[in-house]
Amino acid sequence: MGVCSVAGQVMARDGASVEETLAGLRETCRSITGEDPTYDVVAATLSAWSDTTLGYLHQLSCEDPLTGLSSQAHLRGRLSELYRLGDADPGGITGHGLVVCALPLGDDPSEEPGDHFTRAMRLARAGELARTAFARDETVARVGMHRVAVLTRRDDRMGRRVRVLRTMLETAQPGGAGTSAVRVWIEGLPPTDAGAGMLLDELARG
The missing domain is CATH 1.10.10 (Arc Repressor Mutant, subunit A)
Structure with a gap:
């Protein structure tokens, strides 16, 4: 066949x-x-x-159909728009950062390892919390099977928002705060648009 x-x-x-x-x-x-x-x-x-x-x-599509988050393709397009603005523009790529949330591997509540729906619901919940911590016009997107990425402006409140998001994600896990392997970090954006595409591909595989 x-x-x-x-x-x-x-x-x-x-x-x-x-x-x-x-x-x-x-x-x-x-x-x-x-x-x-x-x-x-x-x-x-x-x-x-x-x-x-x-x-x-x-x-x-701009939206991932299972989670309601922005799709990876949409996030890629938003990054390309920022790169086109150039380094000199304060609204360009140098004025933005990528916050990545990685959910723990191997702790899906579903008994089926391949349960895409269960993983999607966990990502959707993580996306809701990300939108709570980053409540402006940020792009919150699904990246791969276990990660959510937030494209946000770099300012003096960025670090505080990352800490708030990490706390909310840990609290939302089955074991509660302090027992989860949730990771949240600020990913450095590469100097070129092509590099940004490779970065997203790498994050999606992780």
Whole structure:
């Protein structure tokens, strides 16, 4: 079914609709085998088509559909806007910082290690607390499976807000304050836009 998956991906990238994909699949199968495609062939093709289409839509979206936080793609776009302003502009990249919250690994309350919904709810809760600590126009985004990042202005209150956020996140963990491995830190932004993209990719893998 590998060929069917590749065909579904290619059709999605070309912007083909479901109807166009099914019509093309039927025509191809009839020309080769003289018969309509089997259920397995249709399922493999449409599964690849839907996964590719959904991934493309998520990249365009400003909001992560599971958590309600800004998407990583949106955060990447906001960073690019700041880099374009240049170092001299006080509203540019040098006037901003990236606060990263990393939730503990391996302590999901779900019994299923692959429970994406449970992890998403934990990230959504962390995002709510981040918006409480950073209550201005900051971008609060999901980065990977266990991290939330806040793009915020650098000012004399930034450090205090980070400490408040760390306390709230620790208190919200099952064991309460002082028992959690929650980490919150200020990540230095690289000098170039391309470097910022690599930084986000690295944070998402962590």
